[in-house]
Amino acid sequence: MKEDFLHYLWKFRKFDTLNLKTSNDQEITIINFGQYLQLAGPDFFNAQIIIGNQKWAGNVEIHLKSSDWYVHNHEKDAAYDNVILHVVWEHDTEVFRKNNTEIPVLELKNYVSKDVLINYQKLMTPKSWILCEKQLRDVDEFVLRNWQERLFFERLERKSKAIYELLEKTNNDWEAVLFCMLAKNFGLNTNGESFLKIAESIPFSIIRKESFEVENLEALLLGKAALLNSDKEDTYFKDLKFRYFYLLHKYQLETSSEFQVQFFKHRPDNFPTIRLSQLAHLYHLHQNLFSKILNVTSLEIIYDLFQVNTSTYWENHYQFDKESPKKNKKLSRSFVDLVLINTIVPIQFAYAKSLGKEISEDLITMLTAVAPEKNAIIDKFNLFGIKANNSFETQSLIQLKNEYCNKTKCLDCAIGMELLKNC
Structure with missing residues (x-):
C-alpha cells in the first residue's frame, strides 16, 4: 500500500x-x-x-x-x-x-470497506505493461476525453519549458527560438541534441544575414556538424568548406564549437547531410518564418510552408564523394507532421501564453486533423483498448504513459480514479 x-x-x-x-x-x-x-x-x-x-x-x-x-x-x-x-x-x-x-x-x-481495498489491490497488482491495462476498456469515454485534454496541455506545458529557456538565451528573440527548436526537430532522436547545439552556436543574426545565399547557410550548418573537416576531391565539398572557413573568419565564430552527428541506424533520407540541407533551404525560402507560422490554423498552409528540398547536389548524394541514384529529397508530409507536433504547436502555445491569449481549442482542432503518430506506446494502448485516431490523442497518451503510468501515479490519474470510484 x-x-x-x-x-x-x-x-x-x-x-x-x-x-x-x-x-x-x-x-x-x-x-x-x-x-x-x-x-x-x-x-x-x-x-x-x-x-x-x-x-x-x-x-x-x-x-x-x-x-x-x-x-x-x-x-x-x-x-x-x-x-x-x-x-x-x-x-x-x-x-x-x-x-x-x-x-x-x-x-x-x-x-x-473490503470492496475498496480489493479494487485498489486489483488496480495496483503488477501487469505486463501498465497497472490498469486489463481495465482500460471499461473507462467511460467522457472521462477519457476530458483527461486527454488535460494530458495534452500538460505535455505542452512541459515542452514550453525548453522554449522559455531558449528565450532567455536569445534575449527574447522568438525567431531564434524557432530556429533552434526546428533544428532539434530536424535532427530527430539521434541527432536532435547535436542539431540544437549547432543552432545555438550560430547567432541567429548571422542566419538572417546569410539566408539569401543558401550555400552559405548549408556551409555553416554542415561545418558546425564537423562534416567539412576532412579533405575530399568533391567540388561541392570544397566550395562549402571554403565558404565555411570564410564565414567563421567573417563573423569571428569559434572553431572549437563543432558537434558530431550520427549516420548510424538512420534511413538515408534522415542522414544529417540531408536534414541540414533541408533546414538551410527552409530558412533560405522563409526569412520571417516565425511570423508566418504564428497564427496558422490550416494544415495545408503548414504543408505549403514546408515544401522544402535539398540542394541539387544532394539529389544524387547522401554523403560527400558517394554518388547515389537521383531522388528528389523533399520533406515528407509525415515529417512535417512531426515538426507541427513537436515545434510549431508548442511555439504557438508558448507565445500565446506569454501574451495571455487563449488558443487551446485552435491547437486541439489543428492536431485532431493530423494523422496519429506511430510508436510502441500508441501500439500498446491500442492493444489494450484505447485507439488513438489523431495526433491530439497520441500526444495525450504519450504524456499519460510517461508521466503517470511509468511513475505509478494512478491516484493522480483520471483513469485510475474512474476505476476506483464505484467502490
Whole structure:
C-alpha cells in the first residue's frame, strides 16, 4: 500500500465517516476535510474537526504508520505544529507536539470497506505493461476525453519549458527560438541534441544575414556538424568548406564549437547531410518564418510552408564523394507532421501564453486533423483498448504513459480514479 492511497481515501471520503474514533476512543466528527494542496508541509490544510467535545481548526497529516512522523522528522519542522489529526493506516506509536500534548490519531484501516481495498489491490497488482491495462476498456469515454485534454496541455506545458529557456538565451528573440527548436526537430532522436547545439552556436543574426545565399547557410550548418573537416576531391565539398572557413573568419565564430552527428541506424533520407540541407533551404525560402507560422490554423498552409528540398547536389548524394541514384529529397508530409507536433504547436502555445491569449481549442482542432503518430506506446494502448485516431490523442497518451503510468501515479490519474470510484 502507498501513502497516496490514504490521501485518496481521505480526499474522497472513501471510508465510514459516521462512527470515527481516535486511538484513545474519542469520537471524531469531520466538519471540513481540508484542502489537498500537494505542497510542502502537512497533507491537508485548514480542516475543521470535532474531537471529543473540542472543535479544532488546523491541518491533517497522513502516514502509513504513526512512526513515520519521526521517520520524516516532522517533530523538528515548525510547519507541522498545527496538525490537529494524524491519520494513519496502522497506529504503532504515539506522536507528541512540542508542548508534549499528544496528537490525536485516526487508524483508518478500521473504517475502510473490503470492496475498496480489493479494487485498489486489483488496480495496483503488477501487469505486463501498465497497472490498469486489463481495465482500460471499461473507462467511460467522457472521462477519457476530458483527461486527454488535460494530458495534452500538460505535455505542452512541459515542452514550453525548453522554449522559455531558449528565450532567455536569445534575449527574447522568438525567431531564434524557432530556429533552434526546428533544428532539434530536424535532427530527430539521434541527432536532435547535436542539431540544437549547432543552432545555438550560430547567432541567429548571422542566419538572417546569410539566408539569401543558401550555400552559405548549408556551409555553416554542415561545418558546425564537423562534416567539412576532412579533405575530399568533391567540388561541392570544397566550395562549402571554403565558404565555411570564410564565414567563421567573417563573423569571428569559434572553431572549437563543432558537434558530431550520427549516420548510424538512420534511413538515408534522415542522414544529417540531408536534414541540414533541408533546414538551410527552409530558412533560405522563409526569412520571417516565425511570423508566418504564428497564427496558422490550416494544415495545408503548414504543408505549403514546408515544401522544402535539398540542394541539387544532394539529389544524387547522401554523403560527400558517394554518388547515389537521383531522388528528389523533399520533406515528407509525415515529417512535417512531426515538426507541427513537436515545434510549431508548442511555439504557438508558448507565445500565446506569454501574451495571455487563449488558443487551446485552435491547437486541439489543428492536431485532431493530423494523422496519429506511430510508436510502441500508441501500439500498446491500442492493444489494450484505447485507439488513438489523431495526433491530439497520441500526444495525450504519450504524456499519460510517461508521466503517470511509468511513475505509478494512478491516484493522480483520471483513469485510475474512474476505476476506483464505484467502490
